[in-house]
Amino acid sequence: MVTTTEQLPCPNFIAGEWSTPDVADFNPVYNPSTGEQISAAPMSGPDIVDQAVEAADAAAYDWWQTPPVERIRILFRYKMLLEDAFEELAKSVTREHGKTLQEARGDVRRGIEVVEYACAITELLKGECLENIARGIDCDLQRQPVGICAGICPYNFPALVPMWMYPLAIACGNTFILKPSEKVPLTSVRLIELLEQAGLPKGVLNVVHGGRECVDAILTHPKIRAISFVGSSPVAKYIFEKGTQNGKRVQAAGGAKNFVVVMPDAEIPKAVDGMVDSAFGCAGQRCMAGSTAITVGKAADLFIPEMSAAAQAINVGPTDRTPAGQLGAVISPEHRERIKQLIETGEKEGASIVVDGRQAKVPDYPNGFYLGPTILDRVNPSMAVHEAEVFGPVLNVIRADDLQQALDVANACAFGNGCCIYTRSGQVAREFRHRVKAGMVGINVGIPAPMAYFPFSGWDYSFFGDLHIQGREAIYFYTRAKVTTTRWFSAGEGDIWHKDK
Numbered sequence: 001m002v003t004t005t006e007q008l009p010c011p012n013f014i015a016g017e018w019s020t021p022d023v024a025d026f027n028p029v030y031n032p033s034t035g036e037q038i039s040a041a042p043m044s045g046p047d048i049v050d051q052a053v054e055a056a057d058a059a060a061y062d063w064w065q066t067p068p069v070e071r072i073r074i075l076f077r078y079k080m081l082l083e084d085a086f087e088e089l090a091k092s093v094t095r096e097h098g099k100t101l102q103e104a105r106g107d108v109r110r111g112i113e114v115v116e117y118a119c120a121i122t123e124l125l126k127g128e129c130l131e132n133i134a135r136g137i138d139c140d141l142q143r144q145p146v147g148i149c150a151g152i153c154p155y156n157f158p159a160l161v162p163m164w165m166y167p168l169a170i171a172c173g174n175t176f177i178l179k180p181s182e183k184v185p186l187t188s189v190r191l192i193e194l195l196e197q198a199g200l201p202k203g204v205l206n207v208v209h210g211g212r213e214c215v216d217a218i219l220t221h222p223k224i225r226a227i228s229f230v231g232s233s234p235v236a237k238y239i240f241e242k243g244t245q246n247g248k249r250v251q252a253a254g255g256a257k258n259f260v261v262v263m264p265d266a267e268i269p270k271a272v273d274g275m276v277d278s279a280f281g282c283a284g285q286r287c288m289a290g291s292t293a294i295t296v297g298k299a300a301d302l303f304i305p306e307m308s309a310a311a312q313a314i315n316v317g318p319t320d321r322t323p324a325g326q327l328g329a330v331i332s333p334e335h336r337e338r339i340k341q342l343i344e345t346g347e348k349e350g351a352s353i354v355v356d357g358r359q360a361k362v363p364d365y366p367n368g369f370y371l372g373p374t375i376l377d378r379v380n381p382s383m384a385v386h387e388a389e390v391f392g393p394v395l396n397v398i399r400a401d402d403l404q405q406a407l408d409v410a411n412a413c414a415f416g417n418g419c420c421i422y423t424r425s426g427q428v429a430r431e432f433r434h435r436v437k438a439g440m441v442g443i444n445v446g447i448p449a450p451m452a453y454f455p456f457s458g459w460d461y462s463f464f465g466d467l468h469i470q471g472r473e474a475i476y477f478y479t480r481a482k483v484t485t486t487r488w489f490s491a492g493e494g495d496i497w498h499k500d501k
C-alpha cells in the first residue's frame with residue numbers, strides 16, 4: 001500500500017467540539033481505488049467514550065423538551081444542506097470505500113431518504129388514546145425518548161448506515177453517540193459537520209472513532225440505553241448478547257447470504273440485468289448482495305451463458321476513468337485475499353469457475369484493491385464458498401431440479417436477510433414468497449433493500465433483536481411507551497357545568 005504525505009483529518013466530535021484525541025493507536029484509512037493511505041482514524045478508548053456520554057447526558061433534557069416541530073426544522077435544514085453537498089458526499093464515499101460514483105450516489109440518496117422520513121416525526125411520534133376504558137376513566141399512550149443511544153457502523157455503506165440511525169434517534173428526542181467504521185470514518189465526519197451547520201445543539205450528537213475497545217466501552221456504559229449495530233453476524237451476536245446483558249435495548253443487523261431463484265419461465269435477460277447489479281454492485285460488499293443464483297431445471301442452460309457474458313463485459317476500475325469503472329475495488333488487500341481463497345477452495349471442492357476475476361488488472365492503478373467478477377457454477381451447499389458470506393464480486397450458481405429443491409437450499413441457510421425469484425408465474429411467486437425463510441423478498445426485482453419507511457427486516461442469523469432498523473420499527477426502538485390511566489373524582493373550582501348535567 002502507498003502512503004501519501006497529505007492526510008485528511010479524522011477528528012472526534014464531542015460536546016460540539018471537533019478534535020483529534022491524544023491516543024496511542026490510529027487505524028489507517030485507504031483509498032481502495034488507488035491503494036493510497038488518505039487518513040487515520042483515532043482508536044478512542046473508554047475515557048473518550050465517557051466524555052461523549054457526559055456530553056450527550058448534559059444535552060439530553062433540553063433536547064427532549066425541544067418540541068418535535070423544532071427538531072424537524074433542524075432536520076429540514078439538514079436535508080437541504082445534504083442536497084447541496086450531495087456530490088461532495090458521494091465523492092467522499094467513493095474515495096474511502098472504492099465503490100463507483102454512481103453506487104456512492106445511491107448510498108447518499110438512500111441516507112437522505114431517512115432524513116426525509118425523520119422530518120415526519122410529528123406524525124410518527126403520535127400516541128394512542130381510548131376514552132372510557134371503564135366509566136369515566138381514559139387511557140392514553142405517549143412515546144418518550146429512551147435517552148442516550150449509540151450507533152456502531154460497518155464499512156460498506158459509509159453514508160447510508162450512519163443515516164439509518166441518528167436522524168430517527170434524534171428526531172425522537174434522544175441524544176446520540178456515533179461510532180463510524182474505522183475503515184471509512186471520513187464521510188461520517190462530513191455528515192455530522194453538516195448537521196452541526198443545520199443548528200443541532202451541542203452534545204445532541206457526538207462522534208467517537210475507534211474499534212473494539214471503543215465498542216466495548218459503549219456496550220458497558222451504564223448511561224447508554226440503546227444500541228443500533230450493523231456489521232457482520234458474529235459481531236452482531238456479540239453486541240446483542242453483551243449489550244442486553246448490560247441492560248440495553250439492542251438492534252443488531254448482521255451478515256447475509258441471499259438467494260436469487262431463476263425459474264425456467266423467467267424473462268432471462270431481465271433476470272441477468274438484475275443479477276449483474278445484485279451480485280457485483282458495490283463489488284459484492286452489500287448485505288443485500290445476490291450472492292447465489294439457484295437455477296431451476298433448464299433455466300441453467302439459458303441463464304449461465306448470458307450471465308457469464310454480462311459479467312465478462314463489466315469494466316473493472318475506478319469510477320473517474322473513461323470508460324468509467326462499473327465495478328470498483330474491495331475494501332482492502334486482506335479482504336481481496338480472503339475472497340480469492342474462498343474461490344480457490346470452491347474450485348478444489350468441485351465447483352467450476354466459469355468466469356474468473358482473480359487476475360483482474362487495472363492499468364494506471366496497480367496498487368488498487370481490485371478483483372474482477374467471478375462466477376462459480378455447480379456449487380453445492382456443503383462447500384465453504386456457500387457457507388461463508390463471501391462479501392466480494394462472486395456469484396455462486398446452484399442447480400436445482402424444482403422449486404421445492406430451491407426452497408430447501410435457501411431455507412437451510414443460517415442467514416435470513418434477502419431472497420428473490422424471477423418467474424412469470426404468479427402462483428410460483430406466491431408460493432415462494434409464502435414459504436421462503438427470509439425477511440426481505442423480491443419478485444422479479446433483484447434482492448430489494450427496503451426504502452426508509454419500511455423496516456430493514458433481516459431474520460435469523462442476519463438479525464439479533466426485535467425491532468428492526470428504519471420505518472416505524474425504528475420509531476418504536478428509539479422511544480418507550482408511557483401509558484397513563486386517568487380518572488377525575490369531582491369537579492374542581494374550574495367547573496363550568498351545572499351539577500345536574
Ligand code: NAD
Pocket residue numbers: 152153154155156157161179180181182210211212215216230231232233235236238253254255256286287389391417456458462
Ligand atoms: P464488522 O462486523 O467487522 O464491523 C462492524 C463494526 O463493529 C465496526 O464499527 C467495527 O469497529 C466493530 N467491530 C468489529 N469487530 C468487533 C469486535 N470483535 N468487537 C466489537 N466491535 C467490533 O463488519 P464490516 O466488515 O465493517 O461490515 C461488513 C459486514 O456488515 C457484512 O457482514 C455485511 O453483511 C454487514 N452488513 C449488514 C447489513 C444489514 O443490514 N444486515 C448492512 C450493511 C452491512
